[in-house]
Amino acid sequence: MKSEYDVLVIGGGPGGAVAAWNAAKAGLSVCIIEKRPAIGAPIRCAEGIGKDLLKEFIEPDPRWISADIRWARLIAPDGTTVDLDEGRAGAEVGYVLDRKVFDRELVWKASEAGADVFVKTRAVAPIMEEGRVCGAMVEFCGKRREIRAKVTIAADGVESKFARWCGIDTTLPLREMMSCAQYLVTGIDIDSSCNDFYLGGEVAPQGYLWVFGKGERSANIGIGIPASKAKPGLRAKDYLDRFMNEHYPDGRIIECVFGGDPVSRPLPCTVADGLMIVGDAARVVDPLTGGGIGNAMITGKMAAETAVKAIAAGDTSKAALMSYDLGWRDAKMGRILERNYRVKEYFITLSDEKMNTLARSIAGFDFSEISVKAILKEIITRNPKFLLELKNLRDVIV
C-alpha cells in the first residue's frame, strides 16, 4: 500500500471495481479498498441484470452466470399473470449472476490493469484539507494509515457513509429505503429461465416479491418493502416466510440475504472537491425495479473517465468533476432513473383492485419489446377510463 495514489476507490462492488479498472487501464495509479474480508461476499443482492447492459462492460462468462433468463412474469394480486417472453419479443431479458464470482472477476480485472487491491481495509474518515477531499484514513487489521489521492471515488454502497463524512447528506427517508430479505432456495420445481415478480398489498405492500431462477431447481426468492411499511411481525422477513410456506414449503434454504435498497431520486449532486460518488452510494438504483448493478458500473466507468481528464488537466475541483454528474444525468441512465422514479411513485398509490384491472388489461398481450416503456404504453392504451391519472405516466414516457 502506497501512501499516495491518483485515485482511491472506496468499496469493491461493481461500481468501485469498474471505476478502478477503467482508471487503471488509462494509466492512473489506483488503490481500491474493501472493508469486507472477501470481495463479493456476503451477497446483498437479487443478482439480476439486463443482458445488453452487462455486455457493455464485460463478455458474459458461464463462470459467473447462474441463470439465463428468457422470460419474466408479473403476477397481480388476484393471480393474473402478464408474460414477457424473450422468444416472442425478440428482445433479451437478462441474467441472474453469481455475484460472489462476478464481483471477484471485476476486481481481478482492476488488479490486472494495475490497481492495488486491499480487502478487510475500511475507510474510517476522509482526509479533508480546506474543504476538499484528499483521500482517506483507512484501517487494516487495527492499524490506521493515510492514503492520499487526487480523486477519491466513494463506491461504498447503500450505507454511503463516506460521502456523509465529507459533508454530503446521504440520509434516506424510510419510504425510500426498501427493506429486503431473500433466501437462496434449492430443491424446488421452478423454470430456472424465468423471473417472477409478485405484486400486491398482501404479498409485498408497495414493493414486490421476486422469484429469480438461479440454476437448476434453485431460485433467489426475496422481497422488498418500504421501511415505512414495516411493523413488528410484518417485516420483510415475515412476508418472505409466509410466501415460502404457501408456495415452496419444501424448499431448502441454503443462504439468507438481507439488505437495504435505496429507491429515492439520485443525490442532488454526486461530486465535491476531490470526490465523486458512484452506484448505490449515489442513489442511482432504478427506483422501479430496485436494480443497481448496471447503473453502478455505468457511473463507475464515467467517474473513472472524468478522473482521467481532471487529473491530466491538473484540476480535480468540484467544478472540474462536475462533468461526471452532468454526464450521467444527461445519459440514457439518468433519464430512465427520473422516469422510473415517477412511475414508481404512481404504482405505489395503486390499490390491489386497480393493479388487477391494469394487469388484466394487458394479460395475454404479445409484447414486441420487453421494457418498462412497452408495458406502460400498453397499459395507457388499454385503459382509457383511467386517462386522467395515467396522463402523468404518458407525459413521462414520451
Next chain:
Amino acid sequence: MLTIYREICGYCGACVSVCPEGALELIDAYLTVDDGVCISCGLCTKACPIGALEVTDEE
C-alpha cells in the same frame, strides 16, 4: 437507547443510511451504534428486515 440484537442482526446495513444522525456503522461483519450520537428515534428499527434493532428504555 438502541439495542442491537447481535444474534438476530444480518449485518446488511439497511439501517445505516436511514439514521438521521449517522450514529450507525457497519464495520466488516458487525453493526455499531454510537450511543453519544444516537437520539433513540427508532427509524432504524423499521428499516431492519429482520427485527434486530429495538429502542428500549434506559435502565
